[in-house]
Amino acid sequence: MEIPYTTQVRPDTGLYNAKLGIWLFLASEVMLFGGLFSAYVLLRVGSPEGFWPHGWLSVTLGTVNTLILALSAITTLLAWVACKVNDFRQFKLFHGLTLVLALSFLCVKSYEYHDKWIHYEIHLKDGRIADGHLEEQDEKTVTISGRIIPGDQEQLLYDLRAQKTIPRDEIKLERSNILKMENYGPRHNTFTAIYFTMTGLHALHILGGCVVIGFLWGPGSRMWKTDHARFTNRIEISGLFWHFVDLVWIFLFPVLYLT
Amino acid sequence: MSESHSVNIKGTIRLCSVVLLVIICTTAMMIGLSFAQLSWPLKVTFILSVAVINAFLVASYLMHLLSEKKMVFTVLAFTVFFFAGLLGLTLWAMADFPVGTTH
């Protein structure tokens, strides 16, 4: 006996195997990201008044990435339709576009990560706080491009928009004056922690999607001729996964960038 | 593969353009809301509602969930219910602490 319903639809469920499989998998993914979103909500609700960061992330870059993913979601759908109408050239075009868009998403994301990585919060011995992007450093001094925030206005650190009242400047600091220096990496506070974890896991999903899409675009597309129905299904399934990844981003964007 | 979709590229492109346009609009709306002078809970509610609309579009048209089978809906309904339970009950438990204690 061979395994039935690999391409045909089972009459009573109306589904073929992989379609059910991917939806089950996506259900578990909902719970995975659901767990992380719950953690986010609880950490945020539990943080003391005024100490949850606002405006730390670039809305422009976030918007660009949102649109990139939305566009790529549409090209995957078109690639699937191209499969259905049996147009190989169009399929290659649309799926290739998906891949390019996915990779550009990752590029933008890495730029954002880098930006946080070179962003330092420096506590000085006189109580003031220097906050900005690292320009250069040697054994004696550290130069940043940013702002000096008075020690009694620490809350300004958490609200970038309010911070803009202080002019941005190139600041040279003596190392002997520095009490503690820490970049905006995951350990900086719970916001950066959850930001890096959630977007990191999301980026891993994008990467996984790239591998699958790349395979189906390249070597995997040989199946176009040998088993067209099954190949079309594969495109649909991978497309569903890709749309889900987009869906996660649709929530990550407002939650992390906008509120 | 007996989807009720119209199987031609042009029709799909038309549908997709509409969806894309709406997604752009909703995204712009979210950004606009984030600058609005509103109280925090109100702001979050508005922005997330727009996000839900956005997500609904992606799920129902791009993932063609609207024409999907009952089995898939059942699974997703349970998933959403359990997620709501996870978030809701945890929040409730965190909020309900005896007076004078913190967690």
Place this chain on the structure above:
Amino acid sequence: MEKNVQQFPPFREPQAPAVHEEHGHHGHDEHHHDEHHEHAEPGFITKYIFSTDHKVIGIQYGLMSLLFMLFGFGLMLLMRWQIAHPGKAVPLFGPVLEKMLGQMASGGVISPELYNSFGAMHGTIMVFLGVVPLAFAAFGNYVVPLMIGAPDMTFPRINMASFHAFFLGGVVMLVSFFIPGGAAQAGWTSYSPLATTIPTNGQAFWLVGMVLLITSSLLGAVNFIATIIQLRAPGMTWMRLPFFVWAQFVTAFILLLAFPPLEAAGLLQLMDNVAHTSFFLPTGLAVGGRLADISGGGSPLLWQHLFWFLGHPEVYVLILPAMGIVCEVIANNTRKPIWGYKSLVYSALFVGFLSFIVWAHHMYMTGMGQTIATFFQTTTMIISIPSVIILTCLFISLWGGSIRINTPMLFVLGFLPMFGIGGLTGLPLGLAAADLYLHDTYYIIAHFHYVVAPGTIFALFAGVYYWFPKMTGRRMNEFWGRVHFWCSFVFMNIVFMPMFMQGIKGMLRRMSDGGANYSAARVPGAIDTLPDSVMHLNTTILWAAIGLGIAQIPFIINLFYSIYHGEKVNSNNPWGSTTLEWQTPTPPPHGNFTVEPQVARGPYEYSVPGAAKDFTPQNEAGGPPAPATHAH
């Protein structure tokens, strides 16, 4: 063993000789054609290690998980020695431990740190590497596709990947014993901040191992659900599924939806451990008398919520497949239909559903408020109803049957009261007032071990004895099976029954000296000291545990000896069973059925009045006509 897993070409004749026919059958596809030529090493690897046959994968899971269970049991024996004789070198194994683990076992004595890591790993291994893989993955893989009349699982390669992820997870767990600092020490629940502040990388290994194991379970769960929904044979309607399949179906859903939040929590804790974030570390956390160098702002309770969101449904992952096995064995050996099949099915579904909203009854001690505690007490009391219905149905099924007492049936008859004890002693723990006193005592240990050890594990033994003839074509030895049962039964109870008493007297779990110091620090005769009568029980338990270990030797020998030398079965259906797995050749070939079975009746048609035999297989025609479509 070799014979039972050979990959035969599809559509083999039912009684075909077991000898390989080199080119006998039309080698339609290249894959099978290739298989025919191998008798050398690469063939072995594709057949036994990279196999996509659900039966081979089931056996792989079974053997691996039995080994892990033996290992977890070994850890427990060492811990029991330390509890009964604190600070004394372990006899026989002491020098070995010192050699392998170094300073943590210097002089052959189990240090408190080592005790803690043994405790954490005993729990983890028994739950995630022993019972779940055996109950869900091993039996589920082997039996479910056969029972529903399917040729294989829906996604055979994902099935293989699932086993490999499980294997890797197991390796990571085992390796963690040998890294500097030793394995995880924060208990199987890994509560933060303890899990992050103990100076060992074992916790990071534990988390990586868990992520792998969870991945394995997820792949397995997707596969099981898809198989049960999509690959049921014609006529196998939902209400004709054997209860075992229902149990696995619910279990798979629990794994699918409850495990991911733990995976999320695991990732967060991994970040805490490796990237020094503070997801679960509160502001102002002091370690070793000094303020920890962390940002703070996290919540230790968040870990507990996410952990127990899986942790409680996990209990049903452990018990439901066992109930499924019990149901099959009871129906088969009472030779009468299961009493209340529909009640069983709906109860299982209800248990699965409700298991997602009871988790915080593990957290009454965290200082939660009255309202939320009331909510969780209510759901906890409600969930006991379907569990009781299931057990009652199984008990009533015995009534009026002409019961055949064989080894599987003995284990099942042992399961029923043992699980009953485990379940009923859980009720006080579900109520906050009683739980505040009993929390973290040996009472808890006794309670959940009664559920899982003489409960689930007995059912699993029953399953091994019951399906062994299908897997190998031979029976396990009946006499040694009975010896195995009676010794296990007696020693199991001597091990766990005294713990109820110890717990009620106030002996706390997780104390590496079994409470000696705790007692000594108190005023003699004070109400919270542990009397000698309670402390002496530690010695009794130690010897009973050793006895329990010895009682497993007949099983181990019996299992491997019978593969080659057991009594041959004279038919494909030696137990006279109705369900489809017995209507295949023995052992079933690759592709399982010679012809697609047409299911014509329910799963438990035993002793039907007027029938020729006392059992009517599900695929035997002549019953009420099957609905035309695959109706629900």
